[in-house]
Amino acid sequence: MNISIIGAGQMGNGIAHVFAQAGHRVTLVDLSPTNLEKALATIGKNLDRQVTKGSLTAEQKATTLQNIIATSTMADGVKSAELVVEAATENVDLKLRIFKELDAHAPAGCILGSNTSSISITRIAAATQRPAQVIGMHFMNPVPVMKLVEVIRGYNTSDAVTKTVMDLSTAIGKAPVEVNDYAGFVSNRILMPMINEAIETLFQGVGGVAEIDTVMKLGMAHPMGPLQLADFIGLDTCLAILRVLQEGFGNPKYAPCPLLVQMVTAGKLGMKSGEGFYSYTAGSKDLVVAPSFR
Numbered sequence: 558m559n560i561s562i563i564g565a566g567q568m569g570n571g572i573a574h575v576f577a578q579a580g581h582r583v584t585l586v587d588l589s590p591t592n593l594e595k596a597l598a599t600i601g602k603n604l605d606r607q608v609t610k611g612s613l614t615a616e617q618k619a620t621t622l623q624n625i626i627a628t629s630t631m632a633d634g635v636k637s638a639e640l641v642v643e644a645a646t647e648n649v650d651l652k653l654r655i656f657k658e659l660d661a662h663a664p665a666g667c668i669l670g671s672n673t674s675s676i677s678i679t680r681i682a683a684a685t686q687r688p689a690q691v692i693g694m695h696f697m698n699p700v701p702v703m704k705l706v707e708v709i710r711g712y713n714t715s716d717a718v719t720k721t722v723m724d725l726s727t728a729i730g731k732a733p734v735e736v737n738d739y740a741g742f743v744s745n746r747i748l749m750p751m752i753n754e755a756i757e758t759l760f761q762g763v764g765g766v767a768e769i770d771t772v773m774k775l776g777m778a779h780p781m782g783p784l785q786l787a788d789f790i791g792l793d794t795c796l797a798i799l800r801v802l803q804e805g806f807g808n809p810k811y812a813p814c815p816l817l818v819q820m821v822t823a824g825k826l827g828m829k830s831g832e833g834f835y836s837y838t839a840g841s842k843d844l845v846v847a848p849s850f851r
Contacts, residue, residue: 558725561586561638561663563655565596565627568672569644571700574600577624578617578701579729585627586634593627600625603701635663640725642694644672647797652676653684660685668718670694674794675745675801678711678738688713692722695742696731698790704732711738740805741798749798752790753814755783759834759850760816766834766850784834785844788827796821825849 558581562573565587573596577583587593604621607613613621628634635641641663643655652673659669669691671681682691693709706726710719719735726733736743755769764772770782779786787795796818802811820826820833825847827833836845 558582559584559637559639561635561641562644563587563631563634563641563659564644564646565589565592566644566646568696568698568700570596570599571603571698572642572644572672572696573625574603574621574701575696575729575731578604578613578621581624581729583625584634584638585625586629586631587627588629590629593629597622597625597627607701631658632662635659635667638663638667640668640670640722642670642672647674647676647794647801649676649680649801652681656681656684656691660687666690668692668721670722672696675741675749675798677740677805678709678714682711682713689715690718692718693738693742694722694726695744697744704730705744706731706733707742707744708733708735709738709742710735741802745798746802749795749802750811752783752787752795753799753811753817756787756814756817759784760814766846788833788835788837790827791829792817792826792833793821 560576560581561584562569563586565585573583573585585593585596601622604613604618608615608618641659643652645651645655652671656669663669669685671678671693672695673693674695678691678693682688685691688711691711692714695707695709697703697705708722723733723735741749758764758769759766766784770784773779773782796813799811799813824830825832828837831837832847834847834850836847
């Protein structure tokens with residue numbers, strides 16, 4: 558199958574990786590040639606890790622890389638696509654612009670998917686002339702490792718398109734779960750209020766960063782504490798999702814904690830910026846609480 562991935566960031570390169578490893582022909586599209594170079598390098602490193610662990614052979618790695626081509630031109634990148642998966646920043650205006658462009662350039666029978674983690678698929682589909690062919694494919698990070706794909710049906714998404722995407726997700730080794738189109742879907746409707754409450758607990762001085770995460774790891778068997786997880790996701794992404802939830806439901810319980818807003822405004826975005834609730838140093842695996850919270 559010819560599959561185009563829009564966006565070469567952390568999610569986009571991971572989605573390209575898993576489709577290419579499963580034998581699909583993948584075109585990775587990003588306006589920035591630098592982003593494309595970084596994405597291909599990341600995919601190569603992740604494949605090397607699989608080879609080292611013995612879950613992939615050197616020949617399979619080479620074939621996977623051969624299955625991926627990169628381009629910075631949208632029209633060229635989707636002209637032969639049977640499925641597009643958009644993996645751009647979690648910004649509704651950006652996604653609407655991308656889907657209008659995809660609708661103009663992708664073949665008539667092409668399915669248009671979005672990796673959005675919270676934005677309405679129905680709203681995205683309304684930007685196209687093919688709403689029955691628009692669907693959500695919310696992969697989890699890191700994509701090559703995590704099994705879940707949240708498959709979101711918009712109001713007009715057809716049964717045939719849903720079945721195709723569910724079957725395809727299973728075929729690439731993922732576990733698809735079909736959900737309906739409400740703000741945050743299932744995953745982030747539950748996860749983000751928990752993360753927000755952890756930040757609120759820190760903001761009110763009930764516990765420190767390490768203490769809050771330790772309680773959730775040791776007491777609730779979470780593999781990663783909510784504050785560390787927020788850093789991993791990106792505090793700007795967490796804030797964007799909470800605002801989608803707040804707008805979508807009109808309920809004050811989804812209002813983002815003022816501390817989260819302040820941190821994003823200050824550029825403290827978590828791992829991607831080098832500091833959030835923890836500090837991150839290249840090459841170090843030590844978890845060090847950020848200076849602001851010591």
